[in-house]
Amino acid sequence: SALRRLCAVPALALAGGGFPLIARAADYTLKYGNNLPVTHPLNIRAQEAAERILKESNGRVDIKIFPNNQLGGDTDMLAQVRSGGIDFFTPSALVIATLVPVAAINAVGFAFKDYNQVWGAMDGALGAHVRAAIAQRKLYAFEKMWDNGFRQTTSSKAPVATASDMNGLKIRVPVSSLPISMFKGLGAAPASLQFSEVYSSLQTKVVDAQENPLPIIQVAKLYEVQKYCSLTNHIWDGYWFIANGRMWEGLPEDLKTIVARGINEAGLAQREDIKKLNASVQSDLEAKGLQFNQPSADSFREQLRTAGFYKEWQSRFGNEAWSLLEQSVGKLA
Ligand code: X2X
Numbered sequence: 047s048a049l050r051r052l053c054a055v056p057a058l059a060l061a062g063g064g065f066p067l068i069a070r071a072a073d074y075t076l077k078y079g080n081n082l083p084v085t086h087p088l089n090i091r092a093q094e095a096a097e098r099i100l101k102e103s104n105g106r107v108d109i110k111i112f113p114n115n116q117l118g119g120d121t122d123m124l125a126q127v128r129s130g131g132i133d134f135f136t137p138s139a140l141v142i143a144t145l146v147p148v149a150a151i152n153a154v155g156f157a158f159k160d161y162n163q164v165w166g167a168m169d170g171a172l173g174a175h176v177r178a179a180i181a182q183r184k185l186y187a188f189e190k191m192w193d194n195g196f197r198q199t200t201s202s203k204a205p206v207a208t209a210s211d212m213n214g215l216k217i218r219v220p221v222s223s224l225p226i227s228m229f230k231g232l233g234a235a236p237a238s239l240q241f242s243e244v245y246s247s248l249q250t251k252v253v254d255a256q257e258n259p260l261p262i263i264q265v266a267k268l269y270e271v272q273k274y275c276s277l278t279n280h281i282w283d284g285y286w287f288i289a290n291g292r293m294w295e296g297l298p299e300d301l302k303t304i305v306a307r308g309i310n311e312a313g314l315a316q317r318e319d320i321k322k323l324n325a326s327v328q329s330d331l332e333a334k335g336l337q338f339n340q341p342s343a344d345s346f347r348e349q350l351r352t353a354g355f356y357k358e359w360q361s362r363f364g365n366e367a368w369s370l371l372e373q374s375v376g377k378l379a
Pocket of ligand 1: 081257258259
């Protein structure tokens with residue numbers, strides 16, 4: 047790349063008709079797209095990681111971030127990271143599951159009791175199993191998953207206290223078959239929409255309800271178009287930080303090390319941010335007018351068992367993945 051730099055300067059000088067203001071561009075200018083507002087900890091930590099990587103690589107790797115669905119919704123960004131149109135993407139486990147079905151395994155309803163179980167599984171054997179499946183689709187998944195959070199249910203109609211309150215509820219879920227199956231099992235009427243469409247679909251009453259972790263409800267201002275928030279904790283969801291496989295394989299080893307360290311360590315810091323936010327976000331949302339209730343998980347779990355949800359997804363994920371999940375959370379069905 048020293049040679050490349052030597053060659054690049056005269057070319058720039060000619061093109062500009064004078065002395066170049068910037069001596070050289072980065073060797074690797076890489077695009078990263080995501081679906082979240084810039085105020086979410088995922089974007090704040092990703093920005094820090096990009097700055098650190100630029101510095102530690104002496105300007106050779108410049109990661110440009112395109113937040114908030116600027117490059118299209120999740121479905122578009124997943125296609126782009128596969129084709130190489132973008133270099134990095136952070137799909138939720140639910141979203142990448144449209145390509146890598148086993149990736150939805152962390153979203154099995156009411157599986158994780160707490161974050162110790164979550165990170166034990168995702169930093170351990172279950173996460174390794176999912177990363178290997180992602181690699182088979184020619185995508186590279188960084189080691190540390192980033193936190194989305196435990197998903198909660200909001201509605202403009204009424205609080206959800208027991209499974210029977212889900213009956214006929216028009217609820218938006220991500221574009222992914224597991225939450226569709228789960229909410230149908232609970233008796234609701236789920237509709238798959240990309241996150242880019244959630245605010246407006248709630249505002250125009252295309253749907254009455256949605257489900258997301260509290261930090262997302264906060265940064266995406268969903269409290270403006272929802273009245274009730276029921277702390278159902280029904281799914282734990284995280285983001286896989288993925289790279290286009292060809293791009294990743296083509297990076298020199300020293301740059302791979304710098305990029306992976308920057309991204310994985312930012313991910314660990316982002317987990318801490320969400321943990322801190324979880325302690326204060328409810329009172330902030332209450333102050334903004336959202337009314338909270340805390341249902342017990344029992345009626346929901348019972349309804350899912352009766353509906354055959356756990357049996358169905360055990361067979362869809364396969365016994366190997368299912369037993370890795372149960373090693374972390376205990377027997378599910
Ligand atoms: O689309 C959602 O609900 C979100 C933001 O949680 C995901 O990325 C799955």
